[in-house]
Amino acid sequence: MDMSYLLSLGILGHRSLLWYAGQGTRAAAIHPIHPHMEQGDNRKTSADSVVPIQQSQLKEWEDLQMNLRSQLQEHDDVGWAIDGLSKIGGLDIGFEDGTNRATAVLVVCEFQGRQLKLVYEDSVDVDMALPYTSGFLFVREIPAYEMLLQRLRGSAPHLEPDAYLVDGSGLFHPRQCGSASHLGIVHNLRTIGVAKKLLCFEDFDSEQGQRVEEQVLPNLGDSVPLVGRSGFTYGFAVRTSAARAKGPQDSMRRLYVSVGHRFSHTTARNVVLKCCNMDGGSYIPEPIRLADLTGRAIERAWKQIHTTSRPKTRQVIMDVSNLLDDKQRKTLLGILDEVGAESCALLSSISPESIKRKQATKDELFLPFQEMHPDVTVLELRAALRMEKPWAVDLRKASLCHQQAGRAMRGL
């Protein structure tokens, strides 16, 4: 896939809005733009330096969505069934407090019988130049997802999943092309949209929504179709957690599942349920839950040092999360303690000779990392290394020198 598409969407600190200038502009009529979005209705964003989105820009994005919609495959691939689902990806973005910065995460889980096991994780730093706009989530999220996809293919192509769960919706969208569909169609992936909130728009308005919300779904696996005024089925509301009559709202929570691409409604729902079947667990399907947890862990670590660190230092945390497993983080932390490094000292100031460890530990862990981040402060590195990811303790990462000094996973 070409990088220009990715760059043009505004990732990597860019905010160029002029893209897809020549994309097909067909006079389709699924849904026109919402009348109340006419002018600057972007005030709800919490970001500080956000560029307002022009009306003409929204029109272009709508045209793009309608164009992609015509290529959406809302049935399973012929010859493919849910039994063929071995690895499944999860995509999610976690946000920093009130800034434009965020962390996008891709995890891959593999079925081991009924259980899902984490086999891959990767995160990228995102500078959200554009404000959140309902109906146009793809603008903010897809560039980061594409970066993650590209890195997965570069560093672990054998772990590419059979399908992806995307935090957001797919067909369940005013132009029937939410971010899950968008990603799936552009990259020919099997995708499913998983939303935690009901989306309302012209054909599926609050009245239809209320009808769905009224439905009680007493048992795990129960579902009710999301049918618009037109009769079109957008997806399903699904009860994905076990029955427990405690919190009036908590365990009753449901997911709004819709086809992203290359799935039928039924299979999409079944795949999500298959990823939720953990006994007594969360109502969030495992791949998305793990991606979410990872993003939160990274933001948590950053929060401890962000007041005194340059934004560039976020990359240290990303690298620690992406490149080091639990064991390696503990080892590095032990080394920092052992040499009694001052908090304000730079990593480059630690001489390898002062470290009493196996040579292999120095060669394959300390030295490569030191070379990667010579000017990180001991204080900052400690904060990154102390990151707790209990859900990933069993996930092993290759040694740094086998990862081309991290290049493959950093997309450099």
Added chain:
DNA sequence: GCGACAG
């Protein structure tokens, strides 16, 4: 008056 919209 206040509704109302994936993340």
Added chain:
DNA sequence: ATCTTGTCGC
């Protein structure tokens, strides 16, 4: 995305 409260469980 985020704030909240109450709740259950360890």
